Amino acid sequence: MNELRRDPITGRWIIVISDKVPSPSDFKVEPHVKNKDNCAFCWGNETLTPPEIIAHRRYGAPNSPDWTVRVVPNKYPALRIEGELNKEGVGIFDMMNGIGAHEVIIDTPDHFRDMADLSHAETEEVLWAYLARSIDLRRDRRFKYVLIFKNYGKSAGASLEHPHSQLIALPIVPKRVSEEIEGAAKYYDYKERCVFCDMIRQEQEEKDRIIYEGEKFLAFCPYVSRFSYEVWVLPKKHQSDFAAMDRDSISCLAKAIRDSLARIKELLRDPSYNFIIHTSPINGHEREDYHWHIEIMPKLSKIAGFEWGSGFYINPVPPDIAARNLLSAKIEEK
Amino acid sequence: MNELRRDPITGRWIIVISDKVPSPSDFKVEPHVKNKDNCAFCWGNETLTPPEIIAHRRYGAPNSPDWTVRVVPNKYPALRIEGELNKEGVGIFDMMNGIGAHEVIIDTPDHFRDMADLSHAETEEVLWAYLARSIDLRRDRRFKYVLIFKNYGKSAGASLEHPHSQLIALPIVPKRVSEEIEGAAKYYDYKERCVFCDMIRQEQEEKDRIIYEGEKFLAFCPYVSRFSYEVWVLPKKHQSDFAAMDRDSISCLAKAIRDSLARIKELLRDPSYNFIIHTSPINGHEREDYHWHIEIMPKLSKIAGFEWGSGFYINPVPPDIAARNLLSAKIEEK
Numbered sequence: 001m002n003e004l005r006r007d008p009i010t011g012r013w014i015i016v017i018s019d020k021v022p023s024p025s026d027f028k029v030e031p032h033v034k035n036k037d038n039c040a041f042c043w044g045n046e047t048l049t050p051p052e053i054i055a056h057r058r059y060g061a062p063n064s065p066d067w068t069v070r071v072v073p074n075k076y077p078a079l080r081i082e083g084e085l086n087k088e089g090v091g092i093f094d095m096m097n098g099i100g101a102h103e104v105i106i107d108t109p110d111h112f113r114d115m116a117d118l119s120h121a122e123t124e125e126v127l128w129a130y131l132a133r134s135i136d137l138r139r140d141r142r143f144k145y146v147l148i149f150k151n152y153g154k155s156a157g158a159s160l161e162h163p164h165s166q167l168i169a170l171p172i173v174p175k176r177v178s179e180e181i182e183g184a185a186k187y188y189d190y191k192e193r194c195v196f197c198d199m200i201r202q203e204q205e206e207k208d209r210i211i212y213e214g215e216k217f218l219a220f221c222p223y224v225s226r227f228s229y230e231v232w233v234l235p236k237k238h239q240s241d242f243a244a245m246d247r248d249s250i251s252c253l254a255k256a257i258r259d260s261l262a263r264i265k266e267l268l269r270d271p272s273y274n275f276i277i278h279t280s281p282i283n284g285h286e287r288e289d290y291h292w293h294i295e296i297m298p299k300l301s302k303i304a305g306f307e308w309g310s311g312f313y314i315n316p317v318p319p320d321i322a323a324r325n326l327l328s329a330k331i332e333e334k
Numbered sequence: 335m336n337e338l339r340r341d342p343i344t345g346r347w348i349i350v351i352s353d354k355v356p357s358p359s360d361f362k363v364e365p366h367v368k369n370k371d372n373c374a375f376c377w378g379n380e381t382l383t384p385p386e387i388i389a390h391r392r393y394g395a396p397n398s399p400d401w402t403v404r405v406v407p408n409k410y411p412a413l414r415i416e417g418e419l420n421k422e423g424v425g426i427f428d429m430m431n432g433i434g435a436h437e438v439i440i441d442t443p444d445h446f447r448d449m450a451d452l453s454h455a456e457t458e459e460v461l462w463a464y465l466a467r468s469i470d471l472r473r474d475r476r477f478k479y480v481l482i483f484k485n486y487g488k489s490a491g492a493s494l495e496h497p498h499s500q501l502i503a504l505p506i507v508p509k510r511v512s513e514e515i516e517g518a519a520k521y522y523d524y525k526e527r528c529v530f531c532d533m534i535r536q537e538q539e540e541k542d543r544i545i546y547e548g549e550k551f552l553a554f555c556p557y558v559s560r561f562s563y564e565v566w567v568l569p570k571k572h573q574s575d576f577a578a579m580d581r582d583s584i585s586c587l588a589k590a591i592r593d594s595l596a597r598i599k600e601l602l603r604d605p606s607y608n609f610i611i612h613t614s615p616i617n618g619h620e621r622e623d624y625h626w627h628i629e630i631m632p633k634l635s636k637i638a639g640f641e642w643g644s645g646f647y648i649n650p651v652p653p654d655i656a657a658r659n660l661l662s663a664k665i666e667e668k
Contacts, residue, residue, distance in 0.1 A: 002412060002432030004506065005424075012509045015412045015432060078336060078349045078648050090339075091536040092529065093557050098336030098349060147646075157635070172338065174646040175346050195426065202425040223427050301491070312481075312508040314412050 007224040009183045009195050014224055014313040022316055024325055027228070027300040029269045032153055034161045036111040040075075041162035043067075043109045050075060053103060054132060056125055069125045070106040071133055071167075077102035078168065085142045085171050101137055101169035105129050107150075111162050114152055115275075116261035123254035126165065130277070131250065133167050134243040138282040143169040145177060145281050148242075153272025155299040165275075173281045180278065181290050188289035196291030197238055199223075208320040211263060211327055216249055217256035221319035221326070228301065228317040229268060229326065231260050233294040240287040242279035257294070259331065264298055267329040272299040341558035343517045343529050348558050348647040356650055358659055361562070361634040363603045366487055368495045370445040374409075375496035377401075377443045384409060387437060388466060390459055403459045404440040405467055405501075411436035412502065419476045419505050435471055435503035439463050441484075445496050448486055449609075450595035457588035460499065464611070465584065467501050468577040472616040477503040479511065479615050482576075487606025489633040499609075507615045514612065515624050522623035530625030531572055533557075542654040545597060545661055550583055551590035555653035555660070562635065562651035563602060563660065565594050567628040574621040576613035591628070593665065598632055601663040606633040 003016045040048035043065035049072040057067040073081075079100025087096050107115055107126045115123065134146045150165040151158040173181075187195040203210055203220045211231065212219035219233045233256050235249065245253065264273065279292040301316070337350045374382035377399035383406040391401040407415075413434025421430050441449055441460045449457065468480045484499040485492040507515075521529040537544055537554045545565065546553035553567045567590050569583065579587070598607065613626040635650070 002414070004413075004430040004432055006428040008426045008428070010509070013506050017412060020410070076354070078351060079338075080336070090557070091540075092342045092532050093536075094340035094342070096338040098338055170646075172347050175344070176646070198426050202427075206425075223424070312504075312510070 005224045007222075008187060008199075010179050011183060012224065012226070012312070014226055014315055016225075016318050017314060017316045018318050020316075021318065021321055022228075024267050024269075027268060027271070029271045029300070030153075030155060032161070032270065032272075034112055036162070039111055039160075039162050041070075041104075041106045041109075041160065041164060042111050046070075049073075049104075054129065056129070065109075067109065068122065069108070069129045071129055072104050072106070074102040074104050074166070079170070096171060099142055099171055101140075101143070101167070103133060103167040105133070105148075105165040105167060107163040107165060114163050114261075114265070114270075115150065116258070116265040116270075118258065120251075120254055120258060123258050124250055127250050127254055127257075130165070130167070131243055131245060134279075137167075137169045138243065140169065142171050143282055145170045145173045146243075146279070147174065147177075148277040150275040151272075152275070153299070155272035156274045158272070177278065177281070181280070184291070185289045194238055194289060194291050196234060196293065200234060200236060209323040211323050212256050212259045214252050214256055216252040219256050219260045221323040223319060225315050225317075225319040225322065226313035227297045227299075228315060229264060229298045229322045230315075230319070231264065231296040231326070233257060233260060233296070234291060235293075238288075238291060240280040240290040240292060242277055242292040244286065260296060260326075262331040263326040263329040264296065266331055267326055268298055268300065273297060274299065339558045341556075342521060342533075344513050345517060346558065346560070346646070348560055348649055350559075350652050351648060351650045352652050354650075355652065355655055356562075358601050358603075361602060361605070363605050363634075364487075364489060366495070366604065366606075368446055370496070373445055373494075373496050375404075375438075375440045375494065375498060376445050380404075383407075383438075388463065390463070399443075401443065402456065403442070403463045405463055406438050406440070408436040408438050408500070413504070430505060433476055433505055435474075435477070435501070437467060437501040439467070439482075439499040439501060441497040441499060448497050448595075448599070448604075449484065449499075450592070450599040450604075452592065454585075454588055454592060457592050458584055461584045461588055461591075464499070464501070465577055465579060468613075471501075471503045472577065474503065476505050477616055479504045479507045480577075480613070481508065481511075482611040484609040485606075486609070487604075487633070489606035490608045492606070511612065511615070515614070518625070519623045528572055528623055528625050530568060530627065534568060534570060543657040545657050546590050546593045548586050548590055550586040553590050553594045555657040557653060559649050559651075559653040559656065560647035561631045561633075562649060563598060563632045563656045564649075564653070565598065565630040565660070567591060567594060567630070568625060569627075572622075572625060574614040574624040574626060576611050576626040578620065594630060594660075596665040597660040597663040598630065600665055601660055602632055602634065607631060608633065 006013050046063045053071045055067040055070040060066050079098045079102050081101050085099045130148050147168045184195050209220045222232050274297045276295045280290045340347050380397045387405045389401040389404040394400050413432045415435050419433045464482050481502045518529050543554045556566050608631045610629045614624045
């Protein structure tokens with residue numbers, strides 16, 4: 001029978017459908033059409049982007065080719081870095097001018113590979129760029145949050161083909177994040193334990209939903225998965241701030257991410273997905289009650305009115321079945 | 335310059351982009367391919383659905399043709415009506431068996447028309463069915479909420495072409511609803527006024543975002559629109575419960591909905607959309623602090639990682655421009 005399940009972090013309910021579970025091949029996946037003509041993110045076209053903020057290259061001047069990872073300001077930013085932050089009321093509403101940072105991390109010079117195809121060392125470089133930018137931007141007192149995410153494929157909202165991630169620094173803490181933080185704080189108040197740490201323990205005991213376990217990171221399909229084949233990656237040891245990771249953790253995380261993305265790509269025929277890092281707000285010192293993590297959400301079906309209207313999700317693939325299928329995918333070490 | 339705007343109901347922030355506003359013709363709209371062969375919702379195929387719950391027909395037996403609106407149980411329900419509600423803990427999670435009602439309202443026998451194409455009288459009939467089912471289901475003590483919504487078109491998640499709406503009765507109050515209710519209650523505590531009533535007054539004063547004003551209903555593009563061309567329809571007089579509407583209100587609401595949907599269809603070339611009724615929970619007597627309303631969200635662009643990760647939306651069409659464009663659409667009275 002179908003089940004209603006409640007996430008103890010946000011209080012969100014989902015319905016898990018167990019009546020007619022679609023097989024991985026039942027999902028219609030649109031192929032990714034790729035054409036690198038005039039791609040601003042390929043080697044040789046560095047002048048087509050705003051000047052780079054940072055890049056990894058062995059030799060050569062800034063904005064020359066031969067980089068392996070490159071970070072540039074978004075050419076059409078949703079928020080701009082210049083100016084004072086002004087807040088005002090507009091009747092019952094609050095308004096701020098659009099101050100913030102909007103950057104693009106070009107994951108690889110190769111137009112035709114996604115993050116799932118990168119080697120371990122290449123994935124580490126991308127994570128290094130995430131970290132370097134997070135650490136730099138938090139020095140700007142106007143910002144309260146750094147959001148790092150990746151949209152892969154059209155169905156996930158990507159407008160450019162070349163593999164890239166995005167970073168937005170915000171003068172506010174976004175609602176989804178503050179909800180998580182408040183929910184986790186309530187749990188901590190009551191139990192004096194981190195809800196994410198408890199979740200990790202439960203997943204490790206039950207074992208049914210784990211798809212990767214390394215020395216420092218765990219990847220699993222959460223018990224309250226909103227989406228088919230949703231995967232979370234968490235540090236096993238409590239840590240609230242993504243940017244507090246050490247060098248060794250980056251290497252372990254690269255392995256966990258590569259493994260998870262490669263399994264999704266192999267099993268589900270290269271679906272579009274969103275990849276989001278949830279971390280604590282800036283200035284939020286190390287918190288006992290929050291635990292940073294990565295959420296990977298393959299876009300396998302449309303989100304319909306029910307979900308939008310209610311914040312209530314219907315997931316047609318029970319997460320233990322999703323995990324079992326992902327584990328069965330054959331992936332290669334790189 | 336782009337603006338950050340905050341919704342006083344839920345505390346949600348959005349970014350309104352005013353740099354390069356796309357024109358209505360810039361949105362790529364997929365055409366709706368329609369084929370009525372073996373459609374279970376067309377006249378003559380009544381036996382292909384579970385037996386009807388209610389229907390509007392002048393003559394003829396239940397489950398015969400010649401109806402104008404017909405309500406049937408969903409053949410593949412996410413929740414089932416039979417059984418006791420059992421709640422249990424699963425480690426740190428909460429679980430319930432999938433008790434609920436999942437019904438389909440077939441809006442019209444005509445396979446090829448959408449709600450935007452219905453006459454005033456036909457729209458009234460659909461609303462009558464919404465209301466009749468809401469009133470009936472609230473007598474079931476297991477249910478806390480009745481959610482009525484409509485997905486039109488594939489991009490909005492519709493899996494069947496024939497015009498239909500859906501109703502789900504839930505044993506819990508969904509998160510998005512309780513968030514709204516809590517936010518509105520906070521506002522009421524502070525101001526002793528309904529936040530939605532204040533919003534209506536502000537929209538009426540500023541006039542920039544109104545697309546329809548009738549005797550009893552107002553339709554506008556909200557100041558904090560998450561989506562391009564988002565439209566809300568609200569009763570002008572305070573009312574927390576959709577199902578408390580009288581006959582005269584139904585007629586006025588039909589006009590407001592028809593007008594709004596017809597403008598969206600005409601201006602944006604028949605886009606997919608989600609249509610959701612937000613109303614107060616069952617047993618929630620008449621509340622001073624909540625105000626039922628309808629949210630219409632055209633699906634013009636994909637929701638990308640940023641939105642999912644943060645509950646933070648980027649809207650490329652400022653709502654005053656959306657309203658102006660919608661007002662310019664030529665629609666016919668029916």
